[in-house]
Structure formats: structure tokens, C-alpha cells
Amino acid sequence: MATSALSRHLSESGALVERHWQELNARRRLYTSLGLALLVLTVFASLWFANDSNAGKFFDRLPHFFDFVGDLMPRDAMEIIRAMFDLPSPYDDGSFKYNYPDGRLYLTENLYIPEYFHKMLETLNIAIFSTVIGVFFGFVLSFLAARNLMPNPWVRGVVRRLMEILRAFPEVVIAGFFLAILSLGPIPAIAAVSIHTIGALGKLFFEVVENSDMKPEEGLRAVGGNWIERVWFGIVPQVLPNFTSYFLLRLEINVRASTIIGAVGGGGIGELLRLAIGQGHEAKTLAIVILLFTTIFAVDQFSAWLRRRLVGDQAFQLAQ
């Protein structure tokens, strides 16, 4: 080894240092390779387990991978447009599959909103409404959870734990519980999404509050402002841009979330998508997917643009 040849020219203490370094290096290599081996082992065990408990096996199903894409191809490209805008189809044989005009929402005698656009609007509205509710409660709770504004550790702890529970509680369960009480419709989705939003936004909000400059608050304290006045005039103006940024970020996430919740019975376009896929209605499925894709993309771009305008490039990380 080159290094051992080198160490012959070193002094005694130099050789000691050299040897020590070699030992450390060897140990680090050992740990790294052990860790990697463990990781590879875990991955293979996981893959085997997942494949074993799956209904179809990976390699058996692999040749059929694109079957679904093939199934999705409609008779002609115009079918997608007809499905999306609820135009009558030339293939209409009275079955549900080609009965596109069925779900039209008539505003007047002749003017209608196509079904999927109507449902997409409903989903968007679910997202906005529940985000607004979530922001309102998250806003109030965040000041109670911030260390610099709430000196009482008990209140702080209780509020933080509450937000943690709201955040970690599976949305399906909240939706399912409200579905059992309220029956089908958008309200269970609103409840589920907004409860999750309170927890998620509350955390981001109180971190912003804790990082805010306390000098305005001190000034207000000096002239005898009470707690609400201090928060409202001293802290809120500072944190508002950041709050707005997080609000928009959350809105993006909630548009997706309300689609998902719709599919497990919460109304909106998610339900229709699940039905369309389940019943093998290819043109309808593609129409909904395209609509969803466009909407989500548009919402993302719009909110990103608005955030850049409001707060600049900061605070762009994703948060769940």
C-alpha cells in the first residue's frame, strides 16, 4: 500500500496520526457498506412483501402494463371533446357510456354548463371554501401556539398538540365520519380538508410568527396595548405576506385533496372520475383527466405567479 510506504518516512507521532486516520476511514467504510447492505436488504424484502400481497404479481402483470392505456383510447379523438362539452355522440346507443348530455346543468333554456365543468367548479369551490375556513382557524390558533406571544406553556402545548392531531388524522376517516352523519355530498369533503388545513397551516403560521420582529410589539406594549392590539397592529402586518404565501400554497394542495376526497364519496369531480374509470368509459375518463390536469396546472401557475408578486421567491417549499 502506498500509504504504508509513505508512513515509513513519517515521524512516530505522524505515523500515529496516519494510522488513526486509516482506522477511522476503514470504520467509516464498514459502516457505510453495512448501512447500504441493510438498505438493499430492506428494499428487497419490502418489494417481495408488496409483490406477494398484491392481487396481481409484478412480472405477470408487466406485459399488460399498457392495456389500460389501450383501453382508454376512444373511437375517435372528437369523442373526448364531446364528452367534455356534453355534446351528443354519433355512437349513442342509449347506454350510459355515450350519454354525454345527461349531466348538463341548464342555466337558461339553451345555455348550459357541461357536467364536468360544473363538477370541476364544485371541486374548486370545495377547495377554496375549506382553505378559507382552515386559514381562519389556523390564523387564530397560530398566535396561541407561538412562543413569543403566548408565555403560558400549557396553552401553547395544548394548541400545538391539537394542531398535530388535526394534521396527522387521516382525511379518509374524517370524511367517512361526516359521511355517516351528513350523507353524501360536498360537506364531508369540506370538513375533512379544512380540518387537515387547520393543522397544517397552523404549524407553518406559528413558525412565521415566532420568527417575526418583536420591536413593534414592544412599542405597543410600551404604550399599554392589550394582547389583541399588540398582535393585530404589531405582528399581523409583518407576517401577512408570508401567511398569504402559505395560503396560496395550501390552496394548490387542497385542490388536489378535494379531488381525492371526492372519490371516496365527497362529491365533486373525483367521484365521477372513479365511476368513469370503474365502468370503463374511455372518452369520459380522458375528458376528466385532461380537465383535472389543466385546472391543477392553471391553479398552480396562478398561485405561483401571485406568490412571486406578493412575497418574492421566498417560502417556496412544499408542505403537507
Next chain:
Amino acid sequence: MIASTKPSAPEMEAIAARHPHLLQSSSNKRLKAALIGASLVSYMVFSWWFFSVGHVLANANWGIAGTYLADWISYEIRPDIEIAPDGTMVVSYQRNSPLGANPNPDWVVLEKETVTRTVETPAAAVQAPKPKASSSFSFMAPNAALGGNQGAGRQNAAQTRTEEVVTRALVTYDGSTNIEVAERLVKATHAGETFTMAVDGADTVTPQGPLPRWATQKRPGEKITLSFGLTGWAEVEGDEVSIRNRFFGWANFLFDTNSPFFGKSYGEVASLILSGDRIDPARSNLALAWNNILYNAEWQHLDVWTKLLQTVVMAFVGTLFASLIAFPLCFLAARNITPNLFANQLFKRFFDFLRSVDMFIWALFFTRAFGPGPLAGMSAIFFTDTGTLGKLYSEALENIDDKQREGVKSVGATPLAVQRFGVLPQVLPVFASQALYFWESNTRSATIIGAVGAGGIGLKLWEAMRTNSDWENVAYMVLLILMVVFVFDSISNVCRSRLMGRSAH
């Protein structure tokens, strides 16, 4: 201590008079605030109407909500006391009672009497055999020819027999609440009040005296509902008293009613396992007990744990593969590393596509491709997260410090070595931290895609909720999920702190 620095009221007024512009925000700003406030309020009103929130809330069954919530942490025992017209009673329990096949709880005290009475038994033996309706064609109306004959056969035979009957039943909910049924009278005691109802053994209930606060009767003669708060409730009808006694906790959590260990105390079970004779000669008592716990019919421990493990595995493998694929791609997407605009845009749009199709749609797609199960969920997480992580990674790359790269370049390193020694050390902690964060967050969100068949505990949760009676199972699964999420949260926090230093997150 400094005395209050607060200016007196006249002083403040004087200051305000001298500097009026400081205390007045510009009209433009005020208008803007008012506009935002007004549009927010009108949006809320619109949504209230759009979703008909008021109507839905008014039609909601909030009483059921309370029962469902109570079901999360408690269970009911439901003895039904049927009252015959002569005042005798028969007590029966729900099918699959948590108390086992032969429940005789000590809070139900029955007084029995041996009486000799005349019972009418239907004379089944004399009944004429039914004519075969379809075998031959007949002009006559069904049963016409046999009508008289059958009527004679149907005559009931009066029998006199001696039997033991229940004449008095006392059900004790707790110290202050009990219900006593005797001599066609139902006496309920709750919160220091005693309320008596007369039942006729057929269909009428008559309250004796005014109804107390905890009793409701919608129409005279109809059933009376008694609610005792958290301990339970009861329904009194003319011929039946339905008792719903609620107990705190999860019944039969370890052993179901079919298990030989059912109903034994912990000590008894322990001694059976340690030193008892073999219940099942084929295996030891410990193996039998463990098997009984795993295959508990009500709680399905093994199934729940397997499904939970599926969720964890889905999140783990999905995120790991996503970060492995996103790692090389993000170098191509970062404009400072790869100065080719076309390649940058191509990969960035590819990431956007993966991300914005949404995990849920990928999940539906993959359940069709692979069949329902964790492979589908894993692939869905993999696809979505490749998009998300790719985007985040390439943004992290675009934010790096260029000096280190220049330094490595200046000593004549190959392009690969520039990335290895100039770039990687800066971004690797960020990459790992993001991957850990998404691993933990996917464990949480994988429950939802499970509900549409993509494997994991989601479907199990969804099924338990759809039946509306297994809320304690829902609570159990939620608790397990929360525990797993908490553990992963802590693990990934520790890893991140070690990678990035304490202050970085």
C-alpha cells in the same frame, strides 16, 4: 421600576391633533381592506348557499354522531326484555354479544318463579300437507278445496305445563340508574328520580305521572326513550324493554368469544399459558393464545398489522425509488449544471407532468395495471414523488454556491468529478432531508389512495366506516397509524438534524 410611561389621555389627544396623518391610513388602503373583507364575507355567504350548508347541517343526525363517537371508545351490551301479556318475561341478548354465547351479566338480576299455566301450542302435527301448486293445473282458487280441512287442522291444542318463568327483572346501569320490570310496570330510576310506566304486553305504554327530563315520548301510547347519558339508554315499548348498557373500553380486544381464553382474567390466562394443561393437544397454550389473538374475528389484528405494514412499505419503497430516479434527472433539469435550455425545459415539464397528474389518478391507473394491492400504491407514490422531488432537487441545485465548482474546475477535474466534489457535498443533506420528509408525509397520505384499492390500511379503514358499526376498529386503526406516523416523524427528524445541523429546520 419605571412608572407607567403611558401618556395621559389629554397628552395623547394633543399628539393626535399635531400629527393627524400618522393616525389615518390612506383612504386607498382602507378601501382595499374593506373590499377584501366584503368580498370574503360575500364569498362565504355564497358558499353557504352553494353547498346548502344550513340545510345539510339541519338534516344531519347529530344524535347518531354522539353514538358513533361513543362507539370509538366504548361498547354496548343489549339485553332485550320481552314482556308477555300475562306479565312474564323473556330476556335475550344481541347476536354475537361481546359477552359470549351465554351472557348472564351480574347487573341483570332475574327473579324466577315456577308456575303452572295453560299454554296454547299450535297443533303442527295435524296440519295437512300443502298441495303442490305447480305440479298440476287446477281451475280452483288456491287452497279452496282444502280450506275447511285446513281450518280444522289449525285448531290449537291447549296444554297445561309447569315451567320456570321470569317474573321480575332488575337491570342496574350504575349506582344511580336502574330499571326494574315487574307486574307490567317498568320503573326507571335515574338522577334521584323514579319514573314508572305501565306496559300492557301488546303495544301501549302509559307513563304514570309526568315525564322526567331524561324521558321522551313522541305520541301517547308509543315507545318511551330513556337516555342516561354516557352509561346508555333504554327504549320501553308495550311488549319490550330494550336495554342499551354502555361500557368504557374495547371489548374482546385480545380474545374473541370463540376462543378458549375468552372471559378469563389476565392472571388466569397467564397461569394457563405457563403451567396449564394443553387445551389443544396439537400445540402449546402459548401458541394457541397467540394464534387466537392474531385471528381475533372482531379485531383482525393480523390483517390490520399486515395492511399497516403495506402502507409503510409503499411509502418507503415509493419515496426511495423516486429519490433515486430524481437524483440523476435533476442535474439535467438545473440550468446552472446543464446549460442546455431544451433539456432543462424538457425535464422540468416532465416533472410537472408527473406531479400534476396527482397521486390519486396514478393510483387508479396502476390498480388497473397491476390489480389492487400495494404494488399499485407504491408505483403511484413513486411517480408523483419523482415529479415533486425532481423539482425540489433541481431548485436546490440552482441555489448552490458556484465558488466550490469553480475551485474544483480550476485544478483540471473532469466534469463528473466537478459534480462529485463541487456540487454533491452542498446538496446531499438537502436532498436526503427532502426525501425523509416525503417518506414521512407519504405514510400519512397513503391511507387515502388505499381507500380506492391501492393497497394498505386505507381500504380497511374505509370498509370499517361504511358499515357504521365498527367505529372502535376505526379508532384502533387510526391510533396505530398515528403511532407509526409519530415514530417516523421522530426518526426522520433525528436524521435530518444530524444531516443539516440543528438550526437548519
